[in-house]
Every structure is written in structure tokens, then in C-alpha cells.
Amino acid sequence: MAWASGAVRRSSIITVIFLLTLTGVSSAKLSTSFYSKSCPGVYDAVKLVMKAAIAKEKRMGASILRLFFHDCFVQGCDASLLLDDTPSFKGEKTAAPNNGSVRGFEVIDAIKSAVDKVCPGVVSCADILAIAARDGVVILGGPNWDVKVGRRDSTTASFNGANNNIPPPTSGLANLTSLFAAQGLSQKDMVALSGAHTIGLARCTTFRAHIYNDTDIDAAFAWTRQCDCPRKSGSGDNNLAPLDLLTPTIFGNDYYQNLVWKKGLLHSDQELFNGGATDAQVLWYVISQSSFFADFVTGMIKMGDITPLTGSSGQIRKNCRQVNN
Numbered sequence: 001m002a003w004a005s006g007a008v009r010r011s012s013i014i015t016v017i018f019l020l021t022l023t024g025v026s027s028a029k030l031s032t033s034f035y036s037k038s039c040p041g042v043y044d045a046v047k048l049v050m051k052a053a054i055a056k057e058k059r060m061g062a063s064i065l066r067l068f069f070h071d072c073f074v075q076g077c078d079a080s081l082l083l084d085d086t087p088s089f090k091g092e093k094t095a096a097p098n099n100g101s102v103r104g105f106e107v108i109d110a111i112k113s114a115v116d117k118v119c120p121g122v123v124s125c126a127d128i129l130a131i132a133a134r135d136g137v138v139i140l141g142g143p144n145w146d147v148k149v150g151r152r153d154s155t156t157a158s159f160n161g162a163n164n165n166i167p168p169p170t171s172g173l174a175n176l177t178s179l180f181a182a183q184g185l186s187q188k189d190m191v192a193l194s195g196a197h198t199i200g201l202a203r204c205t206t207f208r209a210h211i212y213n214d215t216d217i218d219a220a221f222a223w224t225r226q227c228d229c230p231r232k233s234g235s236g237d238n239n240l241a242p243l244d245l246l247t248p249t250i251f252g253n254d255y256y257q258n259l260v261w262k263k264g265l266l267h268s269d270q271e272l273f274n275g276g277a278t279d280a281q282v283l284w285y286v287i288s289q290s291s292f293f294a295d296f297v298t299g300m301i302k303m304g305d306i307t308p309l310t311g312s313s314g315q316i317r318k319n320c321r322q323v324n325n
């Protein structure tokens with residue numbers, strides 16, 4: 001009798017643990033169908049606002065894509081980057097990789113209100129960012145893919161995480177590789193995701209040392225960039241240059257072509273084609289845009305999977321810039 005009740009207790013404990021494990025596993029997973037019943041209109045709503053924003057300014061597709069990257073590398077894709085600083089809250093926006101550099105938050109706000117008109121309080125800011133980043137890529141001529149969703153929004157942010165996890169443009173190949181590895185992304189993913197620099201602009205301060213001091217750069221290209229980026233720090237710091245000099249508003253493989261000609265804008269860009277282990281992958285993407293596209297999509301899906309908040313963790317923010325009261 002005692003034995004029997006012990007066995008029953010033991011088996012019910014095992015059942016509870018099993019169920020907990022099951023729900024734990026299933027709630028930790030994103031899926032492409034998460035909103036198919038609760039908000040099927042989210043995709044059209046996001047796309048409409050992204051189309052309008054990019055029609056107004058082509059660069060916005062790039063700016064939103066970068067927001068997604070900088071969000072995901074700091075405590076996962078949880079919209080932590082979107083939180084504004086307040087007197088009692090220090091967010092990520094003024095961390096070194098972001099300060100005076102990240103942009104597009106007004107577009108995210110506009111998407112949030114458009115989505116909340118279709119289905120109020122259902123879609124997270126983290127998912128909005130993931131879908132908007134994809135749409136920007138597609139609208140500028142890049143590959144399409146189904147975005148995994150079901151993320152929830154953080155109630156915290158990490159200033160130090162933003163400073164420590166996001167690679168600076170002075171990074172060498174080993175540091176780039178290890179910072180991506182720390183997020184569960186391979187060196188191959190890193191090279192493919194860097195192809196995001198096929199669109200968008202960079203400030204003089206981020207490439208000044210490369211165009212004046214590095215030797216792994218085409219001389220004529222360096223000279224051209226020097227015309228609008230003075231040597232002296234503090235002057236022209238915010239002057240902009242395209243990351244891809246060939247087709248800065250088209251999402252394609254020209255970024256890799258630039259690297260082969262030693263015309264990478266950032267030191268970190270040129271590190272991908274500099275006699276090291278990633279040269280072959282760069283050459284392959286020059287030859288095969290479809291391989292670049294396929295690997296970029298794989299990388300974006302992996303990056304979007306970085307430690308999301310799911311189930312009942314976190315919250316669905318009402319305003320992407322602040323935690324709900």
C-alpha cells in the first residue's frame with residue numbers, strides 16, 4: 001500500500017515535470033503561424049507603412065534592418081533597443097554603437113499604431129521589428145522569407161550589453177567571428193549577414209581610420225572618401241558615405257564585389273576579404289547572388305531566434321518606447 005501510493009506520487013510528479021518541460025519547450029519556440037488566427041492582418045499593415053517610409057526615403061529600409069540586428073544582439077530579439085531613456089531608466093540608445101547612429105524609431109511607432117488598429121494589443125514590438133526588417137530587404141530588391149514570430153517585449157534593456165555585444169567597425173576577423181559566435185551564429189552566418197551592408201550609409205567617424213591609415217584599401221577609393229571625411233576627428237564626423245558604393249539602395253551582392261576590389265568602407269567590411277578564412281565565401285557570393293540570398297535568409301532566421309521572450313514572459317508593449325505601467 002505504502003509502496004503503491006509512493007509509486008503513484010512518483011509517477012504524477014514525473015507527469016508534472018514532463019508537462020512543464022513540454023510547455024517550456026513549446027513556448028520557447030517561434031513559428032511563422034503565430035498570428036494566423038489572432039492577427040492575420042499584421043503583415044499587410046507592416047508592409048504598407050514600410051512601403052510608404054521607403055518611398056519617402058530609400059535609406060529607411062537599411063535603418064530598420066540595422067535596428068533588428070542591434071536589438072537581437074542585446075538580450076535577444078526583445079525590442080529592448082526601442083526603449084527610450086528616462087531619468088530613472090538607462091536604455092540602449094546612447095550606448096556607443098547606437099548613440100547618434102541608430103534611426104527609424106518613428107517608423108516603428110507608425111507601424112505599431114497601424115498594427116494596433118487592426119488588432120489592438122496583440123503584436124509585440126519585437127515581432128514588428130522582425131517583420132519590418134524583412135519587408136525593408138524585400139522592398140529594396142532582396143530575398144523574401146517567412147518570418148518566425150511569437151516574441152514578446154522586454155521590460156529591461158542593457159546599456160552594457162549594447163556596448164559589449166555589438167561589434168565595432170574597428171574589429172578584426174577574429175573579433176567579428178567571436179562576437180557572432182557568442183550569439184550562436186557561425187562565421188559563415190557572419191559573412192552572409194554582413195551583406196546587409198549592401199544598403200545604407202555610414203558616418204565618417206566610423207570609417208575615418210580605415211580610409212586614412214589602413215593599407216588594405218584601394219588608393220583611389222580612399223582618396224574619394226577622404227574628400228568628404230576630413231582626417232581631423234571632430235570635423236565632418238557625421239558626413240555620410242554609402243556602405244556599398246556601387247548600388248547603395250539596391251539589396252544585391254555588390255557589397256562583396258567591392259571587397260574584392262578593396263573598396264570596403266569599414267575596416268570590418270574589408271576584414272572579410274583580406275587573405276583570411278572567409279575570402280572564399282566572399283568570392284562565392286560575387287559569383288552567386290542566389291547563394292548569398294539563401295545564406296542571408298538562413299542568417300536572419302537564426303539571428304531572429306536569439307533568446308526570444310515567449311509564452312507569458314515579458315509583455316506586449318502598448319508603446320514601443322516604454323514599458324507598460
Ligand code: HEM
Binds near residue numbers: 059169203
Ligand atoms: C559584422 C559586424 C558589423 C559591423 C562591425 C557593423 C558596423 C556598422 C557601422 C559602423 C555602420 C554605420 C553606423 C554609423 O554610421 O553610425 C553600420 C551600418 C549598417 N549596418 Fe552594420 N555592422 C555589422 C553587421 C551588420 C549586420 C549583421 C546587419 C544586419 C543584418 C547590419 C546592418 C547595417 C545596415 C543596414 C547599416 C546602414 C544603416 C543606415 O543606413 O541607417 N550590419 N554597420
Ligand SMILES: *[C@@H]1O[C@H](CO)[C@@H](O)[C@H](O)[C@H]1NC(C)=O
Binds near residue numbers: 094100
Ligand atoms: C551621446 O551623444 C551625445 C551627442 O553627441 C553626447 O552628448 C552624449 O554624451 C553621448 N552619450 C553617451 C552615453 O556617450
Ligand SMILES: *[C@@H]1O[C@H](CO)[C@@H](O)[C@H](O)[C@H]1NC(C)=O
Binds near residue numbers: 174175178
Ligand atoms: C578583440 O580585440 C581586442 C582588442 O581590440 C583584443 O584585446 C581581444 O583579444 C580580441 N579578441 C579576439 C577574440 O580576437
Ligand SMILES: *[C@@H]1O[C@H](CO)[C@@H](O)[C@H](O)[C@H]1NC(C)=O
Binds near residue numbers: 208210212231
Ligand atoms: C592614424 O594612426 C596614427 C598612428 O597610430 C594616429 O595617431 C592617427 O590618429 C590615425 N589617424 C586616423 C584618421 O585614424
